Amino acid sequence: MQVVTGFSNTDAFDLLRPAQQCVPFVFNSPHSGRDYPDAFLRASRLDTRAIRRSEDAFVDELFEPVLSLGAPLLRARFPRAYLDVNREPYELDPKMYEDRLPSYANCRSIRVAGGLGTIARVVGEAQEIYRERLTVQEALLRIETLYKPYHRTLRRILAQTHVDFGYAILVDCHSMPSAVRSSDGGARPDFILGDRYGTSCAPLLIEAATRILRDMGYSVSRNKPYAGGFITEHYGRPAKGLHALQIEINRALYMDETRTERNAGFAELASNLGQFASELVAISDGALAAEALAAE
Template identity: 30%
Template sequence: MITVVRADTPLILAFPHGGTDLAGLDDRFVSPWRARHDADWHIAALYDGLVEATTIATAVSRSVIDVNRDPSGASLYPGQATTELCPTTTFDGDPLLAGAAPDAAEIARRREAYFDPYHAALTAEIARLRDRHGRVVVHDCHSIRSRIPRLFDGALPVFNIGTNGGTTCDPALRDAVAGVCAASGRSHVVDGRFRGGWTTRHHGAPARGVHAIQMELAICAYLPEPDLPTGADWPPAYDPIHAAPLRTTLASILQACLEFAR
């Protein structure tokens, strides 16, 4: 369920939410479509070939277990609407499960099967690259619909840079990435609604040469996004022409990450 493609550059691209595999639990959900509704659609295709980097991805849907949540179950965004380690609702607040929520034993089973291997792979790749380079950048790749009233007001900026208040990476990296976003002419914010999830907060350790940054993209920047997605129009097909302008900016962002690490 975990795919690692190794490179020797000091950059790791992490894909925690691109998977749609329901791990044989299809009947536990209201519908398979709803269980896959909040995936980071086509995120791997969006980043494919932009730069030489190690990639780590899980095939498991975030509806089975969200590998970017605190495994203790504590909220990463206290006081704000969010979804759980093993979600019970969609982002919109619609019921996700056909029956009862998974109990503690089931959550522990899913964590051991899917969550722990993902972060073990990420830890191993960070260690491998730290042995070769003085600094390593973990670029955590995400996307989300641009309008979800339950989670945020209005339209989300295109580029949402998360560093958990500057704790997960050197300010020079944050500023370099923000500078590329600003130069693109598209909207961006640093540590706004999405300040970085478990990946950046857990693995980011600037004092030890590990600099983690989350990039949450408004999905409308590379996919045609309907106002209210339905089974007929969601997910939309990936269109390389539609995605090309955003890919150009992402390539510059990743190059900035490499230049910082080097």
């Protein structure tokens, strides 16, 4: 965790590029940001350990091996508790603000009702973030200066990838708490893959990802309870050659969730994810390329 004065003089996100992009894959880590504005921390009623509970800590580092495959990696520096780019741009909770929200705000989504809109009201198990209400101006400033530039960058790199290769594959990378049970009441699996119930990517992509991870000895489920958020849904247009797959990693595999520290399994998981990405690229590349050519 790093405390910053703000993002006017600090980069809000990084686009890590290989020397040359050799594959039609783009990896994205929107929730691994750990640069916390000091004013945000002062406005919060939570201590630094509690406020990090929604952070996908170290996920960007776990996927850095994809650079050696020739794939770019986009990662946020701002934390999810401050701004969530895996939401619509204006999913805002009117109870959080001193003044009235603009008419175009989506105040009725399920995510807003749960306190997890574009500007989150809670972290973890419904722990309220703020001591006092915010101004609407503050929310709109975060959206204009962080959310929109982040998505412009993501759109640009996906569009360029599509032009260069004839199709593009977005892998949206996340982690999940280990303590929460799966939707069927059983233990949470090691990985949950989401394709918005078959709508955000070609079936062969999620089938290949599932097979690779299971062959490595991991337990894998699909779409429940995480089918993919706004990013997967918004950018996944398989009929147009734009594929989006969400991957959720059980945090117990690689970190101490209480202390937000890497554990002994971190290095092995990072190595395995590098191998996973390598095999996924090899399997998907030929099949999806043939599909893209057939569509022309």
